[in-house]
Amino acid sequence: MGKEYIVKSSFGHIRDLDKKGIGIDLEHNYAPHYIVSADKQTVVRELKALAKQASTVWLASDEDREGEAIAWHLFEVLGLDKAHTKRIVFHEITKDAILNAIKTPRDINYSLVNAQQARRVLDRLVGFELSPVLWKKVKPALSAGRVQSVAVKLIVEREREINAFDSQKYYKVSGFFETEKEHADLKAETNTRFEQREEVMKFLTDSKNSTFSVADVETKPAIRKPSPPFTTSTIQQEASRKLGLSVSQTMSVAQKLYENGHITYMRTDSVNLSDTAIKASKKVICDTLGEKYSHSRQFTTHTKGAQEAHEAIRPTDMGIPNIKGDKNEQSLYELIYKRTLASQMADAELERTEITINVSKSKTTFSATGEVILFDGFLRVYMEDRDDETDDEHSNLLPPIKKGDILLRKTIRATEQYTMHPPRYTEASLVKKMEALGIGRPSTYAPTITTIQKREYIARESRDGTEKEFEDIILQGETIKSAFAKKTVGAEKKKLFPSNIGIIVTDFLDEHFPKIMDYNFTAKAEENFDDIASGDIEWQKMIDTFYMPFHKNVETTLEVSGRTSGEREIGKDPVTGENVIVRIGRYGPMAQIGEGETVRYAGLHKDQLMETVSLEEVMELFKFPRKLGPFEDKEVVVGIGRFGPYIRHDNKFVSLKKGVDDPQTIDLETAIERIGEKREADKSKYIKEFDNGMQVLNGRFGPYITYEKVNYKIPKTVDAKELTFENAQKIVADAGMKNPKKGAGTKAAKATAGNKKTASTTKATGTKATASNKKPASTKKTTTVKATHRAKAKK
Secondary structure: OOEEEEEEOOOOEEEEOOOOOOOOOOOOEEEEEEEEHHHHHHHHHHHHHHHHHHHEEOOOOOOOOHHHHHHHHHHOOOOHHHHHHEOOOEEOOOOOHHHHHHHEEEEOOHHHHHHHHHHHHHHHHHHHHHHHHHHHHOOOOOOOOOOHHHHHHHHHHHHHHHHHHOOOEEEEEEEEEEEEEOEEEEEEEEEEOOOOOHHHHHHHHHHHHHOEEEEEEEEEEEEEOOOOOOOOHHHHHHHHHHHHHHHHHHHHHHHHHHHOOEEOOOOOOOOOOHHHHHHHHHHHHHHHHHHHHOOOOOOOOOOOOOOOOOOOEEEEEOOOOOOOOOHHHHHHHHHHHHHHHHEEOOOEEEEEEEEEEEEEOOOEEEEEEEEEEOOOOOHHHHOOOOOOOOOOOOOOOOOOOOOOOEEEEEEEEEEEEEEEOOOOOOOOOOHHHHHHHHHOOOOOOOHHHHHHHHOEEEEEHHHHHHOEEEEEEEOOOOEEEEEEEEEOOOOOEEEEEOHHHHHHHHHHHHOOOOOOOOOOHHHHHHHHHHHHHOOOOHHHHHHHHHHHHHHHHHHHHHOOOOOOOOOEEEEOOOOOOOEEEEEEEEOEEEEEEHHHOOOOOEEEOOOOOOOOOOOOHHHHHOOOEEEEEEEEOOOOOOEEEEEEEEEEOOEEEEEEEOOOOOOOOOOOOHHHHHHHHHHHHHHHHEEEEOOOOOOEEEEEEEEEEEEEEEEEEEEOOOOHHHHHHHHHHHHHHHHHOOHHOOHHHHHHHHHHHHOOOOOOOOOOEEOOOOOOOOOOOOOOEEEEEOOOOOEEOOO
């Protein structure tokens, strides 16, 4: 920008709805009551001072609705003058983009601001009114949300589909042949699925003396087209499949790439590319691969109301195929680069062949399919991965063959199989489903999935499968042989599972608030936000239409519904005959035997669901805790808690070795060995501790300071063992100044003060704000501000 500009960041939103109460004036047209965060006072004070000295203030926050709202909040809180304030937007942090934005400033778009306000107000109303209902009717400290609750519902419904699925046995029959002249190998499969073993045996017997001839060879040309460049949704899906990143990791890495000027804005549902990007891609393709690989094209965005940005996610410079950075940054950039380049390349040309093989003594036929790439086109650069929800077979390479050819049978193998239940969602496939249903927008996918995991409504886990015995029946020569082999089935990798509390909350909300839990309602709300952003409807009217019946529904539910704990009776104790139930207790899901003085309790494992756990599994829980014997004059006990088996000794807990130790059979000697291992690990973990509770510890990535549940990195130049209390205080204080968003500033102040109490307090002031289709109502100046994205002040 040159020396006449000062560029300052305001670190995210400057203010939000007041957390003391609902933060909305229900009596005055849903006017929001905004409060400025106390931890942003220093930043805002600096911005205010610079704004007073500047001839022009340029508001350059992001170009989506959130960014527009941030610009408006800055305008209001800093008390800016419209005549000396300009709004600029750009979707890439490059010199050309910023200079072009400076040439074409605009005013704040109040329709976009109102759309953001409507979303924020609606979400606050739903959360503020629903959460207390859950506290009273289900369990304290629960929460509900307009988008998060339906996202949990998707996962609960899928889990119930899986539990209700009736897996059926069948036999998959494969034939291994060779051509009569060239003796080339050919693999084919029957077109019929055999469900009974007797059917398989008859077919193999018939095949013993059969001849096998090629009944038909059908060859068709085929074309495969490239996928569009990335949107927020598709990059989250593809980064999960190809790189194993969670949706929040993907967005974090993409944010860094954007901030460093490598890619365009990463929150978008557009597949559009600028003419500049298309021309730059064409030049790279022609220069490196030749003109026959180039096919410039513009994709169409099908998502209704696509407004989060003007372009797809692409590199800012197509001449840079690789960047410097950490492994994830390099990998994600390469993915974006290749996907963008491939979208401007020629179609792949293929030839698909299907061969039908007759069996002379059976009506059952074999078929073999193959695919030959005649021209690789975009596949030279990029091939999109598939979710595990697709079940396409990989094509084989086929030998030269023609109709009427006789094939020599080598082996026919019938393998026992079981039909598979619908797959559990991954984070990527959940985003895909949410987008298909119109639930949420690019900016909300990752935060929604993160929130429902943090609140323990769902868990992202990998789970071991179980061993199962499968039969192979093989025809070789004139002999039919049977063999059995064990395989692991049902293993899950990074899949989303509902928790017991997630299921109970979903059922309660579904029963009492069916509109909130209706996928169509959630999608319709997003459409309404789009209409507000377009200036077609007033946001207060949209809120009023929803709130009045919703509030009445809340009052009715509080009055007439009873408490729910998901209680389920699963049988009787084989020894005492007392009832055995499972339910949600004060500390989570639990099993209970009997009542009164003889009552006994046991916590369920975290992977046990109350609606599917069996009596046998529950009774196993009551075999614990097991006393193993004394060690150092203290009893050693093995138990099973919510998070799995453990050893308890001297009021300390030690985990069992996964896959090695069995809680039912572990002996005292092994338990003592585990206790010793834990002590050694703790010795190497703890470096030192100070009087105020501040600790210096060893971690995976080196030594760090932990204080009041916040961790602070120790610089590599500092020897952690020699660290003094004063130096530790300084590291904590410096971290608080650099990263005020995480609340580290407050912790730093406490750490610096040591054990002393502070006498001064900071008061945050707030204002009410309303809006019409023209412009949100102006707010009073505030003394504290929670800062936002980028504010540019011209001297």
